[in-house]
Amino acid sequence: MFDLRVRHQFNAASLDVHVRSDARVLALFGPSGAGKTSLIKALEGSFAPEFAVLKAAGKTLLDTTQSIRVPTHRRRLGVIYQDARLFPHMTVDGNLRYAEQFGRAKKLNGAFEEVVDLLGLERVLHQRPATLSGGEAQRVAIGRAILSQPRALLLDEPLAGIDQARREEIIPYLLRLKRELSLPMILVSHDLNDVVRLADDVALIDEGRVVKQGALADVLANPELSQFFGPSQTGAVINGHVVAHHPDGITEIATSAGSAMLAQIETKVGADVRIRVLAKDVMISREKPIGLSALNIWHGSIVSITPAGARGVVVDLKCGSDHILAFVTNRSLQALALEVGAACWLVVKSLSLTDPQIS
Amino acid sequence: MMAEVSPQVWQAVWLSLKVASVATVCALPVAVLVAYLLTRVVFWGRGLLTVVVYLPLVLPPVVTGYALLLMFGSNGYVGSLLADLGIVFAFRWTGAVLAAAIMGFPLMVRAIQQALDASDKGFEAAAASLGASKIICFLTITLPLIAPGVLAGAILGFAKALGEFGATITFVASIPGQTQTIPSAIYNFLQIPNGEPVVMWLVGISVLLSVVALAASELLGRWMRKHGL
Structure with missing residues (x-):
């Protein structure tokens, strides 16, 4: 579902990764500054690496060797940002409808009512984003992304700004999504707990390189990676x-x-x-x-x-x-x-x- | 007292409002576009555009007025071309509009630029990821989010246009009923004996207009905040 190759030389660091996965949920796991976000930004279209061949759900979005560059708004990747980014001048309903109009032609992943139901948004539909809790805002952001009918979802540290208790307002919904929609997802995280709960495949990224990738169970059971995970998480x-x-x-x-x-x-x-x-x-x-x-x-x-x-x-x-x-x-x-x-x-x-x- | 008010006062007030309104309405969309270009788009000549836009702010207004006369006067390069199309600026109220618009333009651009700088580009990225093209994103996300800045720019531009004197009098002179706005009328009546009562009327109306403009912007600003802008 994902085949991502990126090479880029930054001022002080370099990024050289090739991540492949056919799983429903692929996690990019690694410390902050490892290069996960650059990879996501290249996929999303907000960062142009020197070399990149990016394929998501069977579609080539960027290929620097063949001058293929699908514009950001045609990539159809639903991005869930850490800070939700709900449009402040619209209600929750307005945010969802905004996305729906772009996805209207292709009703792949459920209609408005289904998505509202799936994410438990009925109660907050008429609220302004500023009045939502972190967990609610993130759920609205997920619903908004789904209604745009993306070919894949990119979850860029969606839980990083949210405390442990509030995470329970989101993770069960993400699991429901995974069960009920046939939508490939990439989860970027530096918290192994989230990865273990959601991912099927995982790519460990550190200092701009892929340390290991494969099925979650195989990677986590690899004794050589205990240094990477540390004594409390291995x-x-x-x-x-x-x-x-x-x-x-x-x-x-x-x-x-x-x-x-x-x-x-x-x-x-x-x-x-x-x-x-x-x-x-x-x-x-x-x-x-x-x-x-x-x-x-x-x-x-x-x-x-x-x-x-x-x-x-x-x-x-x-x-x-x-x-x-x-x-x-x-x-x-x-x-x-x-x-x-x-x-x-x-x-x-x-x-x-x-x-x-x-x- | 009312009987003493010269019809020239009302002419000047009406003309000033007309000139300032038309100048603001015409310049505002261009100011939004230029501010967007300067803050969001990287292109060759951005520095040059910045200089051209802000020049009227720092140049002596008389110089700007003279430059307008050279360019848009009946014998000017642009003026003579436009004259063939039936558009005349020199010594017409339209010329006053042009002068007012050009003088207010940098103030508008600056207010809108500040709003654009302060607005979170993350919302635009989010809209793009949902499928919004650049133009749709601008109209549905960026513009509503910077609306208070656009409003501030409009108020500043309108106020500047109401008060514009140097460039206007240089470019289109001070013809009662044609190009004599409040400031040039005040100047005129100061030059003639017993002109003070008229001047006092004009000054009073000026203050009133400014207060009304400020109050209107404050109310509009509150309404925008209430509606999440």
Whole structure:
């Protein structure tokens, strides 16, 4: 859906990236100033790189080698900016209608009422943008972009200016969008939590280069990237589905690694879910642990051991068809005599469920 | 008292209002266009255009008036061409309009430029991403957002046109009923014995017009703010 090649020499930095993805949602993840925004601006049309071949949803928007340059207003990319950018001289309704008139010819992604309903905008339709909360404004911006009938959505740090609690006013809607519209999206973020919740593919960008790209689960389970993610964020993502809600308040989720138990969640039985297993929350035992209060004890074998920092390593374990990463100190590595191929037990101290997913 | 008011006073007032209104209405769209070019478009000769636009602000008005006479007078380069088309500026009220428009123009451009500089270009980018072409974007987003600046420019230009003296009297002289606006009438009546009562009338009307213009702009500004502009 996206094939983006950009090369540009800035005064002090250079950008040289080639990002490809056929997934529904591609995330560009990396620290601020890594080049994500330049890439988005080139795609959007507000920045002209020295060299670029940009394709989105099958359409070439910019090709400097063939002098193809689709003007910004004909690119049909719905851009969601960090600062929403709702037109202050129009009501919410006016903002949405404004976009609708440009998208009128092609009713691909739902009519006005559907979009209003999808994003829960009914209540604020007659308000001015200045009176909206950050979450509401961002939802209006998303609705406005969709009504212009874009070929793709570009979400440029849409959650960066919004505190954690308010994010819950947006992320569930973005997930709904992903489920209900066949609209490819690029999510730019420097927050891994957002990426894990929304993306299918991820491209890690740092200092103007692509560090790694691929399916989210593969990239996050790559032990060599623990330096990139840092000790608190390194961790695999595994897929599963809800099996049962037990009467004692525990929800059981089947994964290829085994049953995962977590505090009761709302998700319906049978729904697909994504679980994030942080490497710092995984303990390793050579013997089957007995008498532990931890609910999630899985069995696996060591695939690789990768140094991570001065004191420890990242152990990559295969459990069923999933990979799980665990941080282990050098001392424990010695004490347990862990080596590639060794079978061991994993004790997962906590699991965080992301959101219901559609696979 | 009323009986003493010379018909020339009302002539001058009426002419001044006519000249200032027509000058403002004609110059404003051009000022918006020029301000947009100067702030949003990079082109060769931008510096030159800036100089030409702002020149009347710094030149002695008499010089501007004389330049207009040279160019738009009956024997001027442009004047003689336009005369063939039936358009005459020299010693007509239309000439007063031209002088007033040119003198007010830099003030209009400056006010609109300031509004354009202050307005967030992000809204224009957002409109473009939704599918708005440059011209649609200008008419539906930029122009409404800078409306208070355009209004301020119009008020400044109108006030300047009402008060314009040097360039007007140099270019079109001071012919009662033709080109004698309030300032040139005041000047005329100061030159003749017992002219003071008429001068006082004209001064009073000038002050009144200025107050009304300011009040109107304030009210319009409030209305715009109330409607989110």
